[in-house]
Amino acid sequence: MPETRTFRIAAIPADGVGAEVVASGRAVLDALAHGSDGAFAFDWAEFPWGSDYYARTGKMMADDGLEQLKDFDAIYFGAVGWPTVPDHISLWGLRLRICQNFDQWANVRPVHFLPGVTSPLRKADDIELDWVVVRENSEGEYAGLGGRNFSGRGPGGEVAVQSALFTEVGCERIIRFAFDLARTRTRRKVSSVTKSNAQQYGMVLWDDVFARVAADYPDIETESVLVDAMSAKFVLRPEDLSVVVASNLHADILSDLGSALAGSLGLAASANLNPERRFPSMFEPVHGSAPDIAGQGLANPIGAVGSAALMLEHFGLPDQAARLNKAVETVTGAGILTRDVGGTATTDQVTKALIDALNG
Ligand code: ATP
Ligand code: MG
Numbered sequence: 001m002p003e004t005r006t007f008r009i010a011a012i013p014a015d016g017v018g019a020e021v022v023a024s025g026r027a028v029l030d031a032l033a034h035g036s037d038g039a040f041a042f043d044w045a046e047f048p049w050g051s052d053y054y055a056r057t058g059k060m061m062a063d064d065g066l067e068q069l070k071d072f073d074a075i076y077f078g079a080v081g082w083p084t085v086p087d088h089i090s091l092w093g094l095r096l097r098i099c100q101n102f103d104q105w106a107n108v109r110p111v112h113f114l115p116g117v118t119s120p121l122r123k124a125d126d127i128e129l130d131w132v133v134v135r136e137n138s139e140g141e142y143a144g145l146g147g148r149n150f151s152g153r154g155p156g157g158e159v160a161v162q163s164a165l166f167t168e169v170g171c172e173r174i175i176r177f178a179f180d181l182a183r184t185r186t187r188r189k190v191s192s193v194t195k196s197n198a199q200q201y202g203m204v205l206w207d208d209v210f211a212r213v214a215a216d217y218p219d220i221e222t223e224s225v226l227v228d229a230m231s232a233k234f235v236l237r238p239e240d241l242s243v244v245v246a247s248n249l250h251a252d253i254l255s256d257l258g259s260a261l262a263g264s265l266g267l268a269a270s271a272n273l274n275p276e277r278r279f280p281s282m283f284e285p286v287h288g289s290a291p292d293i294a295g296q297g298l299a300n301p302i303g304a305v306g307s308a309a310l311m312l313e314h315f316g317l318p319d320q321a322a323r324l325n326k327a328v329e330t331v332t333g334a335g336i337l338t339r340d341v342g343g344t345a346t347t348d349q350v351t352k353a354l355i356d357a358l359n360g
Helices: 017-034 053-057 066-071 085-102 122-126 168-183 200-216 227-236 248-262 302-314 316-335 347-359
Strands: 003-015 040-046 072-078 106-112 130-138 142-149 163-165 187-194 221-226 241-245 269-273 282-284
Touching: 003 017, 017 040, 017 072, 017 302, 017 316, 017 347, 040 187, 040 248, 040 347, 053 085, 066 085, 066 187, 072 085, 072 142, 072 302, 085 282, 106 168, 122 248, 130 248, 168 187, 168 200, 168 241, 187 200, 187 227, 187 248, 200 221, 221 227, 227 241, 227 248, 241 248, 269 302, 302 316, 316 347
Parallel strands: 003 040, 003 072, 072 282, 130 241, 187 221, 187 241
Antiparallel strands: 106 130, 106 269, 142 163, 269 282
C-alpha cells in the first residue's frame, strides 16, 4: 500500500460569509480525500483571525501569525472585512500582510461560464468565455506608497499622494508567468492591460517589458490593450480573450467584472501564489465578506470550492482538481444554485450536492 500524502492546510475563515464558504470547501475537500482510498489526506488547522479577533485584541491576526503559518502546505482563506473595522486596517492587517510577507506575487483568477448559470451577457448562448486574469499581486497601485497632509494647508486644503510602484523585476516575473500559463491552454494568447497613454512611467515600463518578454514566446499570440478599452472588450468580445495580465489595481477591477459576467461574484476563484514555493500560497474566493447576506446560509460556495480546486492543482493533484470542477458543473447544471445565481438552494444544500456528485 503506497504511503498517504498528507497536505497540511491552514484555514482562515475570517469574516462574514468567509466562515460559511470555507466550511463548505473543507467539507468538499474532505469528501474528496475520503474517496481517495488513502492516496491523500488533508490535515487542517483553523485560525480564528479576522474582525472579531480585532474587536477582542486590537489586532487582525496574532503577532507571530506569519511564523505560525509559514510551514503549512497552503492557506485556505475565506474573506476579510467587516463594517465595524476600517477596510484598510482589516485588509492590511490580515490578507495583504500574508500576501506580502509570503511573497505571493501572482494572483490567478479563472473566469468561465458554468452550465445552468445565466450570464448577463446577452450573447452568452453562442460564445465561449474561458479566461484567466493574472494579477500582479505585490506592487503596482497597492504598494502602499504615499501619504496625507502634503500641503500643510490645513482643513479643507489637504493633499494626499498615492503612488504606484512598478519594478522591472516585478513586471517581468508576472508577465512571464502569464506567458507560461498561456502555453498550458487551448487558446494560446496573452492580453496585456495598462493605461500607458495617461500614465507615462510605470505603465510604459510594463509595456516595454511585455514587448521584450513576448519575443521569447513566438508561439503565443499577444495584444496590448488600454484598461478602458479592455473593460469594453470583456463585455463585447469575450471570446477574443484567454490569459489577461494586468497590474494589481486593473486586474482587481477586471476580475470582478469578469466574475459578474460569468454570473456572480460568488462563483469566482483565486490563488495567491508564491511560485518559487518558498512560502505557502493562499487560496480564496474573489468575493468579500458580504455582510448583507452573512450568517443566513445564502452564500454561494462555488468560488471557495473553485479555489480549493486551484489548491489541488498547486499540490500536484490535477486529476482531483478536474474531478472537483466536474462536480461543480454537475451541480450547477442540475440547477442546484444559490440565490445570487437565481436559485433557492442554501450553502449547505449546494455543499451536500457537491459531495453527492463526487461520490456518485
Ligand atoms: P471586498 O471589498 O472585500 O472585495 P466588496 O465590498 O466588494 O468586498 P462583497 O463582500 O464581495 O463586496 O459583496 C459584494 C456583493 O456580492 C454583495 O451584494 C454580496 O452579497 C455579493 N456576494 C459576495 N460574495 C457572495 C457569495 N459567496 N454568494 C452570494 N453573494 C455574494
Ligand atoms: Mg470587491
